[in-house]
Amino acid sequence: MYDVIIIGGGIVGCALARELSRYRIRVALLEREVEVGFGTSKTNSGIIHAGHHAHPDTLKGQLEWIGNQMWDDLARDLNFGFSRIGELLLAMQTEDLNHLEELKKQGERKGVTGLEMWSPKRLRQEEPNLSHDILQALHAPTAGVANPYEACFGLIECAQQNGVELFCGQSVLSITREDDGLLIHTSRQQFRGRFILNAAGVFADQVAAMVGADDFKILPRKGEEYMLDRRLQGIVTRLIFPTSTASSKGVLIIPTVDGTIMVGPTAEDVNDREDLSTTFSGADKVFTAVRRYCPAISERDTITEFAGLRAVADSNDFVIGPSPIKGFFNVAGIQSPGLTAAPAIATYVAKMLRGEGLVLDEKTDWQAKIEGPPRFALMSAEERRAAICRDPAFGRVVCRCELVTEAEVLYAIKHGARTLDGIKFRVRAGMGRCQGGFCTSRVLDLLSSTLGVPLTELTKRGRGSELFYPRDDRIAPGGGL
Amino acid sequence: MKSPPQKTYDVVVVGGGPAGLAAALGAGDAGAEDILIVDRETEAGGILNQCIHSGFGLHHFKEELTGPEYAERFIQSVLSRQITILTDSYVLNIAPDLHIEVISGDYGHLQVQAKSVVLAMGCRERTRGAIRIPGFRPAGVMTAGLAQKMVNMKGLLPGRRIAILGSGDIGLIMARRLMLEGCEVVGVYELMPFSNGLTRNLVQCLDDFAIPLRLSTTVAFIHGRDRVQRLTMAPIDDQLMPILNQSWQIACDTLLLSIGLIPENELSTRLRLKMDPATGGPQVTSTLETSLPGVFACGNVLHVHDLVDFVTEEALRAGRFAAEVARGRRRPGDNISLQTGENIASCVPHSLSPDREQVIYLRVKRPLKDCVLTIGDRYEKVFRMLIPSEMIRLTLGPEILDRYFGEHLKIEVHPGEVKNG
Numbered sequence: 001m002y003d004v005i006i007i008g009g010g011i012v013g014c015a016l017a018r019e020l021s022r023y024r025i026r027v028a029l030l031e032r033e034v035e036v037g038f039g040t041s042k043t044n045s046g047i048i049h050a051g052h053h054a055h056p057d058t059l060k061g062q063l064e065w066i067g068n069q070m071w072d073d074l075a076r077d078l079n080f081g082f083s084r085i086g087e088l089l090l091a092m093q094t095e096d097l098n099h100l101e102e103l104k105k106q107g108e109r110k111g112v113t114g115l116e117m118w119s120p121k122r123l124r125q126e127e128p129n130l131s132h133d134i135l136q137a138l139h140a141p142t143a144g145v146a147n148p149y150e151a152c153f154g155l156i157e158c159a160q161q162n163g164v165e166l167f168c169g170q171s172v173l174s175i176t177r178e179d180d181g182l183l184i185h186t187s188r189q190q191f192r193g194r195f196i197l198n199a200a201g202v203f204a205d206q207v208a209a210m211v212g213a214d215d216f217k218i219l220p221r222k223g224e225e226y227m228l229d230r231r232l233q234g235i236v237t238r239l240i241f242p243t244s245t246a247s248s249k250g251v252l253i254i255p256t257v258d259g260t261i262m263v264g265p266t267a268e269d270v271n272d273r274e275d276l277s278t279t280f281s282g283a284d285k286v287f288t289a290v291r292r293y294c295p296a297i298s299e300r301d302t303i304t305e306f307a308g309l310r311a312v313a314d315s316n317d318f319v320i321g322p323s324p325i326k327g328f329f330n331v332a333g334i335q336s337p338g339l340t341a342a343p344a345i346a347t348y349v350a351k352m353l354r355g356e357g358l359v360l361d362e363k364t365d366w367q368a369k370i371e372g373p374p375r376f377a378l379m380s381a382e383e384r385r386a387a388i389c390r391d392p393a394f395g396r397v398v399c400r401c402e403l404v405t406e407a408e409v410l411y412a413i414k415h416g417a418r419t420l421d422g423i424k425f426r427v428r429a430g431m432g433r434c435q436g437g438f439c440t441s442r443v444l445d446l447l448s449s450t451l452g453v454p455l456t457e458l459t460k461r462g463r464g465s466e467l468f469y470p471r472d473d474r475i476a477p478g479g480g481l
Numbered sequence: 482m483k484s485p486p487q488k489t490y491d492v493v494v495v496g497g498g499p500a501g502l503a504a505a506l507g508a509g510d511a512g513a514e515d516i517l518i519v520d521r522e523t524e525a526g527g528i529l530n531q532c533i534h535s536g537f538g539l540h541h542f543k544e545e546l547t548g549p550e551y552a553e554r555f556i557q558s559v560l561s562r563q564i565t566i567l568t569d570s571y572v573l574n575i576a577p578d579l580h581i582e583v584i585s586g587d588y589g590h591l592q593v594q595a596k597s598v599v600l601a602m603g604c605r606e607r608t609r610g611a612i613r614i615p616g617f618r619p620a621g622v623m624t625a626g627l628a629q630k631m632v633n634m635k636g637l638l639p640g641r642r643i644a645i646l647g648s649g650d651i652g653l654i655m656a657r658r659l660m661l662e663g664c665e666v667v668g669v670y671e672l673m674p675f676s677n678g679l680t681r682n683l684v685q686c687l688d689d690f691a692i693p694l695r696l697s698t699t700v701a702f703i704h705g706r707d708r709v710q711r712l713t714m715a716p717i718d719d720q721l722m723p724i725l726n727q728s729w730q731i732a733c734d735t736l737l738l739s740i741g742l743i744p745e746n747e748l749s750t751r752l753r754l755k756m757d758p759a760t761g762g763p764q765v766t767s768t769l770e771t772s773l774p775g776v777f778a779c780g781n782v783l784h785v786h787d788l789v790d791f792v793t794e795e796a797l798r799a800g801r802f803a804a805e806v807a808r809g810r811r812r813p814g815d816n817i818s819l820q821t822g823e824n825i826a827s828c829v830p831h832s833l834s835p836d837r838e839q840v841i842y843l844r845v846k847r848p849l850k851d852c853v854l855t856i857g858d859r860y861e862k863v864f865r866m867l868i869p870s871e872m873i874r875l876t877l878g879p880e881i882l883d884r885y886f887g888e889h890l891k892i893e894v895h896p897g898e899v900k901n902g
Contacts, residue, residue: 227610274706278615280725304610306618381582384573385590396586397521397571400747406586435608437624441631455637460620464707467620468637471662 002028002165003358005184005193007172007207009036011044011148011342012334013199014155019346021162023360028191029156029164030184032171032203034462035422037152040201041339042425043276043308044148045225045254045265047239049337050087050140052107052115053249059318064337065110067344068142074343075146078154079372081257087143087239088118088127090293091136096243100138107140114141129235131293143239145257148339149425157415158370162363166416167191169462172200175210175328182211182327195353196328202273202311204319204332213323216333220273220309223265224282228301229433232261235296242293249336251289253297258428263290263297270309278305303433310335320345322356329353373411373426377403398446399439401432409443413450420444421461444468486565486588490515491807492800493581493595495572495748498527499789500780500796501601502555507800508599509562513807516564517593519583521571525559526552527603529789531630534654536681540790551789567591575752579775596807597775599799600749600763604781606651607741612672614646616703619710625651625739632658640735644712645669646700648676648683650787650870652739657686666690667733670698672717675848677741677870679787699723700736709734742785752776759827760784766815767830767839768802769795777803784829784842787872791842798840812837817882819856822893824849826869833890835882841875841892849896856881857890867894 004020006013009031020027033039051065075082091097100117107115118137123130160166170186177183181194200207208214233255240253254262266282287299313319313333318341320331331349334341354360376394379387387394393407404427412426420436423429423443430436430443444467448455459465491513494501497520505516524530529537532548539545542554559566570585579598583591606624621640628639629651643664645652648671656666669687674697676683687694695714701723702713711732715723744761746754754763755772762783763771770777779799780792805812815832819841828843841856848868855861859881867873 276706277617277702280615280701280723283613283615299613302610302613303608305613305615381590384584388584388589392586392589395584395589396569397584400521400571403573434605435610437606437608437627440623440627441635455635460707462707465620466708468631468635468639469641471636471638 001181002026002191002193004028004195004197004353005030005191006197006199007184008199008201008204009033009152009156009166009168010039010041010199010201011037011152011155011339012201012331012345013197014152014159015342015346016197016199016331016349017159017164017166018155018162019343019350021159021164022362022366024363025358025360027159027164028193029159029166030170030172030186030191031166031168034169034418034459035416036156036166036168037149037425038421038461040308040311041148041152043223043225043306044339045223045252045262046145046148046256047252047254047339048082048144048146049340050107050143051110051112052103052140053244054337055106056110059320060335060337060341061110063318063341063344063348065112067337067341070343071144071146071340074151077369078151078158079370080146080150080154082144082146083257084142084144085238085255086139086141087241088123089138089140089241089243090130090134091243092134092292094135097136099243100136104138112140112142115139127236127238127240129294129296130240131295134293139238145239145254147257151339153415153426154370154372158367161367161370172207172210175207177211177325194327195356195358197331197349198329199331199334201334202309204311204330208323208328208330208332211323211325211328213325213328213330215323216319216330217314218333219312219314220270220275221312221335222268222270222275222307222309224278224286224305224307225262225264226283226286226299226302226305228261228263228297229303230260232297232301233259235261236294240293242289251286253290253294261297263287265308273309276307276309278307282307304435318345320349321352373415374408376405376408398442399427399429399432401434401438402428404429404439406446409446410450413447418447418451419459419461420447420467423447486517486567486591487515488592489594490517491596492516492599492803493579493593494518494599494601494800495575496520496527496601496603496780496782497522497525497566497568498601498603498780499529499552499555499792500603500782501525501527501599502552502559503793503796504599504601504777504779504800504803505559505564506555506562507797508804508807509564509800510797511801511804513804518559518564518566519570519572520566520568523569525556525566525568528626531626531633532654533633534658537789540788541793572748575748575776577752577773597777597803599796599803600771600776600778600782601780601796602745602748602782604742604744604785606738607743609738612740614700614703617706619703619705619708621705621709621735622703623737625649625655625737628737629655629658632662638662638664639737640709640733641665642667642733643735643737644731644733645737645739647671647738647740648678648694649739649741650678650682652737653678653682653686655737655739656692657690660690660692666692667731668693668695670700670714671696672699672721673697675868679870701725701728703736709736712736742781744782744785746782749778749782757827757831759821760829762829764831765829767833767837768812769799769830770802770806775806784827787870791872791874795840795842817885817887818889820889820891822891824894825892828892833882835879835885837879839875839877839879839881841877843873843875843892844869845873845894849894852894852896854892854894856892857887859885859890
């Protein structure tokens with residue numbers, strides 16, 4: 001019997017897991033994919049919002065600014081990249097100017113610091129590659145960027161280090177009520193828990209429906225993103241937002257924490273919860289929009305593209321709280337600014353659980369920090385020499401585009417990477433210009449030899465995505481002979 | 482950890498593929514004493530090691546070899562010459578004073594000083610992202626070269642029912658290879674109205690196996706969440722955009738991409754060498770020296786070749802010139818720039834000097850019949866057929882520049898009759 005079972009290992013589930021790992025309770029996290037962070041979180045834009053965007057009357061508006069302020073500690077403790085690069089919200093038309101003023105006031109009411117209007121002159125000095133047609137911009141220095149998947153990996157590693165049990169590859173099939181709690185059947189086994197936190201992202205309403213706690217609907221909203229070549233590094237140095245529309249914050253220019261430029265996302269309501277496809281029309285929307293405020297960006301520089309699904313609830317706000325079913329809590333509808341708010345959501349939920357009678361005694365030996373993965377590419381010459389002396393595997397380059405060494409791949413495997421994507425998102429091998437053309441076979445060899453799994457069983461991102469097949473003598477020669 | 486090799490070399494060659502091996506031999510021929518090859522793989526030979534088909538060496542050895550056989554001959558020569566090869570090693574940086582930082586699994590972190598450097602890093606394949614194919618991101622989409630490595634070196638198949646986008650040589654070779662391995666190859670699809678592969682590969686790899694080649698066609702959408710399930714194919718318009726209302730679907734579990742090669746010039750750009758956007762490689766003189774004195778380039782890092790024999794020839798020369806510079810002998814500098822004109826996609830080198838034999842490699846932009854190639858008013862030659870996928874190689878005696886007083890010469894190709902005068 002677990003005290004708490006978290007369903008879903010996205011950024012919210014992982015943040016909940018780490019927060020609850022502070023206390024003397026038994027916690028399990030169930031994830032349907034083969035690794036955490038492989039759903040919506042992996043495709044998130046990676047923006048830590050400045051804090052002024054969402055209205056303070058909404059739950060997302062309240063948790064946005066609280067969450068924003070928690071990211072410095074989080075990044076330091078969990079040793080992942082985070083940078084407060086600031087954000088510029090652009091007014092392209094006169095009617096946008098009011099909106100900027102309103103957002104500035106809204107932010108100031110919420111306590112967001114440093115908001116400032118920039119004139120076209122100031123804008124040209126700070127960001128000379130932006131269009132000269134911009135009328136004004138609202139600068140928000142508190143905005144930042146992080147890699148959402150790195151945050152997930154760090155959070156779950158810390159949670160596990162403090163005793164949380166992680167079960168991947170376990171789809172929840174049913175949930176039934178028992179006298180003293182709830183019983184979860186997954187595709188592999190069963191779990192009993194006093195409290196269940198439903199953080200199942202785009203599937204949260206389906207999970208809630210298993211116990212009849214689905215007084216909300218998830219309406220998946222697709223976003224396509226386009227990653228650009230390093231050639232454009234530095235074209236803008238801050239997050240660039242156009243004045244927003246009702247369904248999204250518009251198409252953004254995102255200088256990622258790794259120094260590459262990403263543009264997107266689109267915002268399109270879809271019915272299919274597995275629709276992660278990019279489209280011609282999506283690309284067209286993104287590049288047409290972006291070129292209005294940054295004319296030098298072109299689709300020619302795309303090195304890769306992907307799509308993700310926002311888990312938007314029909315109330316258009318976070319759905320966090322107890323349900324009519326005792327012990328079953330929804331932590332659902334976590335759309336933007338969900339990544340920003342995630343650490344605040346975790347403390348908010350912990351407080352709520354305490355209110356519902358869960359005894360939360362702090363552990364005396366709780367470890368806030370993890371060692372975190374080594375990053376050869378970021379080391380100084382001196383650190384590199386020392387690292388290779390310590391472990392010759394640092395001397396073997398696996399991915400040349402992103403300068404990733406064998407030692408880093410082995411560390412990732414030791415800390416839970418099981419798939420090609422798992423390695424890619426942990427160490428960046430395969431994220432560069434050649435997109436895995438060179439490193440794939442080396443990474444697969446390392447996975448195979450370390451895990452003792454044949455190459456033919458290794459996958460891109462879990463069952464069904466096997467990468468290579470064995471030679472099969474039963475196959476007849478192909479047609480034409 | 483092994484004790485590191487020595488600290489200074491006459492010539493350091495970056496890359497141990499066909500270009501690097503031949504450059505080292507060329508340097509040895511010209512009298513360089515200490516030569517170091519740094520290669521990132523555990524065995525030298527580069528991409529040849531996975532090219533188990535035959536057809537290599539017809540020009541250089543006048544016999545037909547497989548890739549590994551071709552590489553082996555050079556590796557044996559290199560080893561017999563006391564040239565040092567550092568495998569499983571990676572050049573992190575080259576400073577403008579030719580101080581080179583290397584990391585190696587066996588030797589750790591090394592610093593070596595070169596008198597001259599030959600860049601021979603080869604090229605990489607263009608990927609899905611570079612040509613922006615919409616759709617899902619399943620397993621089963623990969624470059625033809627990666628598939629070749631997995632099939633030939635690991636004994637694994639990329640899939641069972643294969644479509645190939647792009648008619649580059651690796652794609653054509655892999656169409657045949659996978660057919661022989663028992664896979665079904667549904668077709669090769671090419672965006673351009675002409676093939677990008679060598680004619681001999683079109684015949685020997687596609688025609689002989691009845692694999693269809695469909696020109697002016699692209700992949701408009703990739704279907705399948707986990708593994709490729711099918712592709713939407715479409716003809717393209719004159720802007721090279723798919724005509725979606727004429728699309729059709731094909732069932733397959735694998736999409737191989739053979740859509741072009743890109744010289745691997747990260748080190749060159751960090752050295753701030755002058756680059757040629759047409760080749761993707763550095764600009765070089767007639768002695769294959771880049772804009773940084775003492776740094777030479779050859780093989781696919783300079784421009785993508787069709788035949789390894791030409792890589793060898795070019796690399797032998799680069800190595801020789803690098804050795805001369807290392808030993809303090811400089812030939813007169815170039816004084817005539819070579820420019821690309823009508824119908825010429827690219828040419829190497831970028832300048833000439835009147836005192837030596839000129840070896841010029843060039844490619845045309847589009848297929849041309851019955852045409853005349855001219856170099857200023859100095860040279861002209863009639864060709865019955867020129868195609869972009871077959872590099873043109875010209876060897877010109879020093880006399881063609883005899884008493885030429887201009888500062889530049891333009892290479893052009895014109896369809897039609899030989900010009901008079």
